[in-house]
Amino acid sequence: MxxxxxxxxxxxxxxxxxxxxxxxxxxxxxxxxxxxxxRLGAGIQMSPNAMRVLRGIGLEPRIRMTAFQPRTWTNRDWDSGALTNELPLGGEAETKYGAPYLLMHRGDLHEALVSRVPAGQIELDKKLVDLDWGGRGVTLRFADGSKAEADAVVAADGIHSRVRELWLGPEKVNHTGRVAYRTTFPAALLNGYAIDQCCKWWGADRHIVIYYITANRDEVYFVTSVPEPEFTVESWSATGDLDQLRSHFAGFHEQVQRVVHACPRVHKWAIVDRDPLPGWGKGPMVLLGDAAHPMTQYMAQGAATAMEDAVVLSRCLEAEPHDIPAAFQRFAMARRERTARIQGTSQQNTFMRQPTNPDWVYGYDAWSDPLPEYA
Ligand SMILES: Cc1cc2nc3c(=O)[nH]c(=O)nc-3n(C[C@H](O)[C@H](O)[C@H](O)COP(=O)(O)OP(=O)(O)OC[C@H]3O[C@@H](n4cnc5c(N)ncnc54)[C@H](O)[C@@H]3O)c2cc1C
Structure with a gap:
């Protein structure tokens, strides 16, 4: 069975x-x-390694209909606008990697993923509070007092994973002392002013990434990293102060000025991560995505690697459906090195500032990457 x-x-x-x-x-x-x-007000980049995942679960046509495919990802100096690196992302990149690089609304992506899960398989309002995985199978306990049984559990519960806490005890996240201001807003608010399709503006101690998130370029998104050590709230709904945002980018190039002055509201998120873990689980329990390897968003790979994890784990479970702990171990072995490298590279926040070869990130195929032998 x-x-x-x-x-x-x-x-x-x-x-x-x-x-x-x-x-x-x-x-x-x-x-x-x-x-x-x-529908959270955020954009998300789906690089070719992530698009390959979406293709394999049948979502590529749907995503292509709404998402934006930029011609290039430009990297510029904060004030002069001098180009430091330009990565082709249009047809050329698609041919090279066999999948497109697309920019989209986070809500569109989430909605598309929900559409691929059979009805009735998602139970909402079920906050996991406790877990017993000591005997045969797993018992889950929820905040509403209900419980459920399963043969095994996958913790895909994000950076503040309750499952991880139950396993390893309380751990502190790494506070970077930096803040991501982010928002989506109608491109019409730029009053016809032309901006780059997708650009990261690099200052000495801060940056801003600006891109379109719809195929018809009617919606713009930006996300920043600025020093604000006193702010420690991580929340998709916390709002930021527009004057404070604008003062952070005073002196930046006119394109940046236009964007931060056009947006009508902004959200704010303290940027945190964790260091790589040596193991991702025990027995019939395993961590996946941000629960296992949370990273800063500087390479736009957090969701991409969580989705890659999902594919590799599905392959391990298919290969070994009757020994789940072995399948979980094999999955962690397959994924640890790559995700640790991406966590480390993201921490440095230099990716793409200068000409960089991203093949090791974008060329990865979770559907066919060889699985390691069992330990
Ligand atoms: C500003 C910003 C920009 C980003 N941009 C990009 C990008 O462009 N590209 C990219 O690939 N990544 C990006 N990321 C990273 C990406 O958002 C995350 O890495 C990704 O969402 C992780 O997916 P996940 O499924 O592991 O966790 P999450 O998406 O955090 O999902 C965890 C889920 O678990 C639920 N949950 C939590 N605790 C419990 C509990 N106790 N019981 C039941 N449910 C629970 C949560 O409600 C949530 O639905 C960005 C992140 C930020 C903050």
């Missing part, structure tokens, strides 16, 4: 895992703490 799997968290990683497992005949139930899904 196929194993019964519990996935904690209906974020990018958890949803991709359920979507990848379904055609393999492995039943997974997702338990999500939220009462419903909100």
């Amino acid at each position: 196929a194993p019964k799997l519990a996935i904690i968290g209906a974020g990018m990683g958890g949803l991709t895992l359920a979507a990848a497992l379904h055609p393999r005949g492995i039943a997974a139930r997702i338990y999500e703490q939220a009462k419903g899904f909100e």
Whole structure:
């Protein structure tokens, strides 16, 4: 009989895992703490390694219809606008990597992933509070007093993973002392002023990334990294002060000025990460995505690597459905080195500032990358 799997968290990683497992005949139930899904005001970059994941679960045509494919990703000096690096991302990159580089609304991506999970497989308003995985199988306990049983559990519950805490005890995240201001807004508010399709503006101690997130370029997104050590709130809903945002970018190039002055509101998020973990689980429990390897957003690879994890885990479970702990170990072995390298490179925040070869990031194919032998 196929194993019964519990996935904690209906974020990018958890949803991709359920979507990848379904055609393999492995039943997974997702338990999500939220009462419903909100359309968060954020953009997201899906690089070719992530688009290959989406292609494999049947979402590429849908994503292509709404997402924006930029011609290039430009990197510029903050004040002069001098080009420091220009990475082709249009047809040339698509031919090279066999998949496109697309920019989109985070809500569109999340909605698309939800559409690939069979109805009834996601249980909302189920906040996991406790977990017993000492005996045969796993018992999950939720904040509403209910409980559920499964053969194994995958923790896709994000950077503040409750499962990780139950396993390793309380740990502190790494506070970078920096803040991501971010917002999406109608391009019409720029009053016809032309901006780069996708550009990272590099200052001495701060940056801003600006790009379109819709195929018809009617919506703009930006995300920053600026020093603000006193602010430590991580939340998709916390709002920021527009004057403070604008003062952070005083003196930046006119394109940046136009964008930060056009946006009508802004959100604010303290940037944190964690260092790589030596192991990702124990017995019938494993961590995935941000629960295992949270990173700063400077390479735009957090969701991409969570989705890659999901595919590799689905392959390991298909290969070894009757020994889940072995499948989990194999999955962690397959993924640790790559994700640790991306976490470390993201921490440095130099990726793409100067000409850089990104083949090791974008060329990866989670569907075919060889799985390691069992330990
Ligand atoms: C400003 C910003 C910009 C970013 N830009 C990009 C980008 O362009 N490209 C990219 O690839 N990545 C990007 N990332 C990173 C990306 O958002 C994350 O890495 C990604 O969302 C991780 O996916 P996940 O499924 O592991 O966790 P999450 O998406 O955080 O999902 C975790 C889910 O678990 C649920 N949950 C948590 N605790 C419980 C519990 N106890 N019980 C039940 N459910 C629970 C949560 O409600 C949530 O739905 C960005 C991040 C930030 C902050």
